[in-house]
Amino acid sequence: MAYLTQLDYVKYVCSCGQLKPITNLYFCRHCLKIRCGFCICHEVDSHYCANCLENMPSSEARLKKNRCSSCFDCPSCFHTLSTRATFAQPRQDPAAGDAKVENKQAKKMYYLSCFNCRWTSRDVGIPDQPVASGGWPERTNPYTARINQLLDYYKAIAQQEKQEKLDRERKKFAIRGKYITLTDKTGLTGAMARNIAGLPSSESSSSAIANFVPSVASAEVEELPEDYHLREVNLKQVSTMAQRLAAPEWQPGDVARLQPVARPLSVKRSQRCRDCDHNLTKPEYNPGSIKFKIELLAFYHVPEVKIISHESVKAGQVADLLLKVTNPTAHEMTLRILRPADSAEEVPAPPEDQEPRSIEKSLEKSLNLEKDTSWSKVIERKPEMPTVSQICVPEVTLTLAQRDDAAEYDDDPQHETSDIILWRKSNKLALRLKVTTDPTAEVGKPAQVAFRLQYSYRNTVPPSAQSVQHRDHTLNTTVILDLGSVCE
Ligand SMILES: [Zn+2]
Ligand SMILES: [Zn+2]
Ligand SMILES: [Zn+2]
Ligand SMILES: [Zn+2]
Structure with missing residues (x-):
């Protein structure tokens, strides 16, 4: 009976129905619900380079194509490249006298080198640079013009479709006779609104559509060289698929044409509850910091269940x-273990915020810009509860002391003689439970058992003016334990 890797064996049922270990879950203190990565909204907070820790606003990151301008990855093994310095001998100038040459200092020159696979920028003939950072020759994408053309074209089409949709809606409301246009309300003209939103004017977008030349497929393909199938292949000179795709613009087939890859930027993201829009996590802005300003992890709010050991599950x-x-x-908790089928007491829904939306928000909505809200509806599903094995629920309410960091140093747990409680140690409790298995259970089938954990929760969110929040709540969470498979 080994101590099990808990992540795989103890799963919590998220509010959306996903099964996740507690370390992958968040807890919204405003809705009092467990949330997972699937039912929260992820937002990019800042862009930064994980190597040099430089951070930049998203507009600059977009301009730099989400890559750091001073850090490079090895094009051969993708390890970070290091800058190395050498002393270049001053070139002997035959026209100048000997004395002049001796006065010249050896000049420091820099090249890029991979400490992992020993690839260097000299291997592919990139000249050494006189400065340590930056200044590496930039290659221009041969298809820049075409890509920009395509981008403009698709932007124009999107813009046109939005305009059509807006016009349609305007017509629909105008028929009903109730519609006051946004422009009446705010004194904004359509062109001004587009300007605020950073969209091109309708004239420029229609010209982009009119001037666009679509690509045409051609039946004529360049012939392969005569000796293509006869030439001997040297695999050391052929780049791998990963190496080729690291530079999608050039896709070098020959290792001699590999070039340092500008390092892709990383992002710090914050996460929001989709129901109430409150932040669940928010990192510190400084890229060097691993701390969070807000960190509502389920691990800090929901009782954690671990399997200490169990007997093998046998049919009947x-x-x-x-x-x-x-x-x-940090508060005392009362706990009950219940059957998963027992009707869970509904958590009261947080009051709808009746705040009138600001003009910018309604403007944004009516223009139907970037904020598409269709994603905010999470498809909730009910996971199937295991029924073959069942926990015999104890008819007791347990109390669990608050977290006490100093108690970590205590040696001996207090042993109790109760039927259910095996020992207590500060905020931890060991429970002895019984699992009954159906006599018809098939051998080899997974033995899972589910139970509902009802616990008291004290909300420490300071009550705001609009919402009167209760401090004490009774919350429920369903836990599914994996007890291996049914044995003979
Ligand atoms: Zn929430
Ligand atoms: Zn979820
Ligand atoms: Zn960098
Ligand atoms: Zn390398």
């Missing part, structure tokens, strides 16, 4: 199950 028999439950909060 009762197996012992030892669980450890931890209270991560």
Whole structure:
């Protein structure tokens, strides 16, 4: 009976129905619900280079094509390249006298080198640079003009479609006779609104569509060289698929044409609850910091369940199950273990915010810009509860002390003689539970058991003017344990 890797064996049911280990879950203190990466909204906070830790606003990152201008990755093994310096001997000028040459200092020159695979920028004939950072020759994409043409064309089409949709809606409302146009309300003209939104004017977009030349497929293909199938292949000179795709514009087939790859930027992202729009995580802006300004992880709010050990699950028999439950909060908690099918007490929905939307927001909405809200509806599903094995729910309410960091140093847990509680140690509790398995359970089938954890939760969010929040809540979470497979 080994201590199990808990992530794979203890899964919590998220509010959206996904099964996730507690370390992958968030807890919204405003909706009082567990959230997972699937049912929250991810936002990019800042762009930064993970190598030199330079950060930049998103407009600059877009301009630099989301790549750092001073850091490079090895085109051969993708390890970060390092800058190395050498002393270049001053070139002997035959016209000048000997004395003049001796006065010249050896000049420091820099090249890029990979400490992992020993690739250097000299291998592919990139000249050494006189400065340590930057100044590396930039290659221009041979298809820049065409790509820009395509981008302009698609932007114009998107713009046209938005305009058509807006016109259609305007007509629809005009028929009903209730519609006051946004321009009446705010005194903005359509052109001004477009200007605010940073969209091209309708004239320029229609000209972009009119002037666009579509690509035409051609039946004529360049012939392969005569000796193409006869030439001997030297695999050391052929680049791999990954190496080629690291530079999608050039896709060099020959290793001699590999070039340093500008390092892609990383992002810091913040995460929001999709229901109430509150932040669940928000990192510190400084890219060197790994701290968070807001960090609402389920791990800090929801009792953690771990399997200490269990007997093997057999058809028609009762197996012992030892669980450890931890209270991560700074408040005492009462706990009950219930059947998953028991009707969960509904958490009261947070009051709808009746705040009138600002003009910018309604403008943004009516122009139907970037903010598309269709994604905000999360498809919730009900996971299938295991029914073959069941936990015998104890008819007791347990209390769990608050987290006490000093208690970590205590040696001995307090052993209890209770039927259910095996030991207590500060905010931790070991429970002895029984699992009954159906006599018809098939051998080799997964043995899973589900239960509902009902726990008291004290909300520490300071009550705001609009919402009167209760401090104490009774919350429910369903946990599914994996107890291996049904044994003979
Ligand atoms: Zn929320
Ligand atoms: Zn979820
Ligand atoms: Zn960098
Ligand atoms: Zn390398």
